[in-house]
Amino acid sequence: MAKPISIEVWNPSGKYRVVSTKSMPGTRWIRLLTDQDCRVEICTEKKTILSVEDILALIGEKCDGLTEDWSEVLFSALKRAGGTAFSNMAVGYNNVDVDAATKYGVAVGNTPPNPFLESANFRLLQVGVLTETTAELAASLSLAAARRIVEADQFMRAGLYDGWLPHLYDLNHTLVFYECQMVSLVQHRLIFFEWNDYPELVLPIAYGQFLQANGEQPVTWKRAATMEDVLREADVISLHPILDKTTYHLINKERLSIMKKDAILVNCSRGPVVDEAALVEHLKVNPMFRVGLDVFEDEPYLKPGLAELKNAIVVPHIASASKWTREGMATLAALNVLGKIKGYPVWADPNLVEPFLDENSPPPAVCPSIVNAKQLVLSQKMDALIVFYVVMMFVLGSFLSHFLSCNGIDDCSGALRYQTESEKAKKERRKEKKREKKEKREKAGQEHEESKRSKHSHKKRKYEERKQLNQKDTYNAKAKAIAGAVEQLEGSGLTEEHEQPYSIQNVCDSSESSQDSSKRRKLVATNVNQNSHGSILRIRLPLVKQKDATLPTSMPIVKEKDPMPPASMPVLKQKDPEPSATMPTVKQKDLKPPTRNQTDLDLSRASEEPCFSGRRVTETAPKMEAADFPYGKSTSKRSRRIDEMERQFRELIVDWNPPPLQLEYSDIGNQDWLVGSSKRRSSHNSNMVKAHTEGSLSHGSSVPSSLQPQARYLPDFGTYQLPYVIPY
Numbered sequence: 001m002a003k004p005i006s007i008e009v010w011n012p013s014g015k016y017r018v019v020s021t022k023s024m025p026g027t028r029w030i031r032l033l034t035d036q037d038c039r040v041e042i043c044t045e046k047k048t049i050l051s052v053e054d055i056l057a058l059i060g061e062k063c064d065g066l067t068e069d070w071s072e073v074l075f076s077a078l079k080r081a082g083g084t085a086f087s088n089m090a091v092g093y094n095n096v097d098v099d100a101a102t103k104y105g106v107a108v109g110n111t112p113p114n115p116f117l118e119s120a121n122f123r124l125l126q127v128g129v130l131t132e133t134t135a136e137l138a139a140s141l142s143l144a145a146a147r148r149i150v151e152a153d154q155f156m157r158a159g160l161y162d163g164w165l166p167h168l169y170d171l172n173h174t175l176v177f178y179e180c181q182m183v184s185l186v187q188h189r190l191i192f193f194e195w196n197d198y199p200e201l202v203l204p205i206a207y208g209q210f211l212q213a214n215g216e217q218p219v220t221w222k223r224a225a226t227m228e229d230v231l232r233e234a235d236v237i238s239l240h241p242i243l244d245k246t247t248y249h250l251i252n253k254e255r256l257s258i259m260k261k262d263a264i265l266v267n268c269s270r271g272p273v274v275d276e277a278a279l280v281e282h283l284k285v286n287p288m289f290r291v292g293l294d295v296f297e298d299e300p301y302l303k304p305g306l307a308e309l310k311n312a313i314v315v316p317h318i319a320s321a322s323k324w325t326r327e328g329m330a331t332l333a334a335l336n337v338l339g340k341i342k343g344y345p346v347w348a349d350p351n352l353v354e355p356f357l358d359e360n361s362p363p364p365a366v367c368p369s370i371v372n373a374k375q376l377v378l379s380q381k382m383d384a385l386i387v388f389y390v391v392m393m394f395v396l397g398s399f400l401s402h403f404l405s406c407n408g409i410d411d412c413s414g415a416l417r418y419q420t421e422s423e424k425a426k427k428e429r430r431k432e433k434k435r436e437k438k439e440k441r442e443k444a445g446q447e448h449e450e451s452k453r454s455k456h457s458h459k460k461r462k463y464e465e466r467k468q469l470n471q472k473d474t475y476n477a478k479a480k481a482i483a484g485a486v487e488q489l490e491g492s493g494l495t496e497e498h499e500q501p502y503s504i505q506n507v508c509d510s511s512e513s514s515q516d517s518s519k520r521r522k523l524v525a526t527n528v529n530q531n532s533h534g535s536i537l538r539i540r541l542p543l544v545k546q547k548d549a550t551l552p553t554s555m556p557i558v559k560e561k562d563p564m565p566p567a568s569m570p571v572l573k574q575k576d577p578e579p580s581a582t583m584p585t586v587k588q589k590d591l592k593p594p595t596r597n598q599t600d601l602d603l604s605r606a607s608e609e610p611c612f613s614g615r616r617v618t619e620t621a622p623k624m625e626a627a628d629f630p631y632g633k634s635t636s637k638r639s640r641r642i643d644e645m646e647r648q649f650r651e652l653i654v655d656w657n658p659p660p661l662q663l664e665y666s667d668i669g670n671q672d673w674l675v676g677s678s679k680r681r682s683s684h685n686s687n688m689v690k691a692h693t694e695g696s697l698s699h700g701s702s703v704p705s706s707l708q709p710q711a712r713y714l715p716d717f718g719t720y721q722l723p724y725v726i727p728y
């Protein structure tokens with residue numbers, strides 16, 4: 001039976017029993033535990049190192065957590081007592097059998113920095129609780145060794161100093177740091193000591209960046225390919241590895257032998273990293289070789305002979321010995337235990353310790369650093385800063401993606417896409433509407449001119465119609481070619497656009513159009529579906545002004561109240577009836593040949609235009625039959641009806657050739673009673689006909705076919721004047 005261990009108890013009625021084998025710096029760690037219903041027992045034994053029996057006695061029969069050097073025996077004892085948490089008050093945990101702890105389901109905490117946790121390198125300047133303090137000591141030992149401070153101190157105490165000498169204790173060294181997370185921070189401290197005037201400092205990139213960021217000239221640095229290279233070249237070597245089987249006796253007899261005879265070796269990591277016995281021998285035969293040691297192979301003991309060597313500086317494992325660091329370590333150790341007892345998740349970024357160390361705010365409800373968290377499958381928790389960072393990256397990513405796509409840049413493939421900015425589209429639409437209104441005004445004026453044009457012979461009109469038909473055919477051919485080219489482009493994926501068009505931007509989109517907006521939407525949808533891969537390519541053809549706007553264009557003109565979907569062909573004015581040879585800007589919907597609804601448009605136009613014989617309609621009709629017409633039976637019926645009417649109109653009126661007349665007397669010109677106010681306008685026509693009639697009479701011949709009566713359009717009445725009027 002082990003003798004009783006002296007303890008002090010905090011919060012005796014606490015639900016959870018937490019034992020500390022040492023009195024740790026500060027009181028915050030105690031408060032954090034007691035606030036969470038923990039009874040805290042602190043060993044007050046004068047012994048620095050407790051025996052296994054002592055610890056077993058401390059554990060007792062019920063213990064929830066504890067801090068001290070630990071092995072299988074202790075972990076099994078802790079397990080038996082119901083304990084699930086252990087924490088080292090140290091970053092290093094070579095004193096802990098982590099596998100045994102894991103076997104007994106006990107979480108092992110440490111006090112970061114922890115270079116071997118995945119998140120350790122998350123932030124460049126993340127320092128943990130020990131880093132800077134350790135760096136300070138490494139730098140101090142380097143400087144002390146380099147400047148022979150301890151020797152100089154002893155020299156003075158021995159009364160040997162009798163005046164200044166030119167070569168007393170001078171030195172010029174290169175610094176090298178081997179395998180450490182703390183390099184940049186060690187160097188940070190070195191800059192604090194203004195060691196950057198040394199000719200060749202071997203430094204990490206991060207330090208150079210740090211200096212530059214602070215407006216300083218980066219010191220030169222280089223990265224050695226092998227450790228041997230470092231050892232051969234360096235004047236000062238500071239060791240900061242963890243201790244495991246790969247770093248045990250890292251510095252041995254052979255490696256010592258390749259180092260410069262006046263090199264400096266510093267060790268603030270773990271004693272067994274250096275073969276201390278070999279070191280003692282090396283120091284003896286190389287009096288200018290110096291060491292600064294914070295840790296020892298048989299700590300707390302020194303290898304025989306070391307204590308007598310003047311070229312060795314030895315300090316009692318004080319690398320972490322600053323108030324802030326040591327109190328911070330105590331806090332982190334306590335929070336590891338508390339977090340496990342409470343079932344908190346594990347902090348995902350253990351080197352980020354500030355949230356735990358801020359005395360003015362409660363620490364996060366997490367375990368700061370559990371080294372066997374993965375093995376125990378403990379859940380992780382990111383700190384708010386990391387979450388914020390991740391969220392921001394996501395938001396920025398989305399924004400960037402949106403920005404790229406809005407600017408026609410495919411962020412995945414890098415391919416360019418046509419622009420789709422709705423702003424641009426709106427502007428275009430506004431322009432289009434203005435243009436359309438202007439056209440309508442012009443047309444209205446042109447229709448007034450129309451009566452003047454009646455002097456055109458039927459032949460000429462037919463010629464013009466044919467010409468227009470040719471133009472239309474040419475246009476259709478070109479439009480087809482363009483559509484083909486566009487299809488190719490679409491196929492190539494170079495110009496694809498992955499959204500529905502905002503509207504169809506041609507005259508049909510006029511605000512004056514009574515076209516039902518839902519129909520417009522339907523049309524959009526239809527066309528979208530027609531697109532094999534769902535992409536839409538928009539190219540707009542420039543509107544070309546007509547030279548003579550009075551004549552019907554070969555392209556359909558959309559009437560205001562046309563209930564049908566917009567024509568697929570754009571308005572093309574006559575000035576340049578051919579489509580532009582340059583790449584036109586036609587919207588994708590504009591690429592189809594005219595469809596049935598265009599016929600309606602044509603017909604409606606024809607019904608206004610006396611010169612419009614209907615032939616064009618007849619000729620266009622077969623094409624339209626073949627055209628893709630997705631609007632259902634009723635519309636086809638209607639079209640057929642219109643076709644029929646058109647045909648009758650043509651047969652009865654347009655193409656009607658009356659039999660030769662024996663004109664005894666004609667009162668054909670005397671139609672004023674019929675047209676009333678249009679008398680003045682029509683009088684010219686009447687007179688003309690009359691003159692011809694009279695001429696015929698005088699020649700006694702039949703009326704030439706060109707003078708055969710025709711239906712005429714009376715624009716003021718919006719109706720036709722038939723060749724023969726039967727008064728009633």
Ligand SMILES: O=C(O)[C@H](O)CO
Binds near residue numbers: 089091269
């Ligand atoms: O590992 C550590 O944390 C240090 O060696 C303690 O000072």
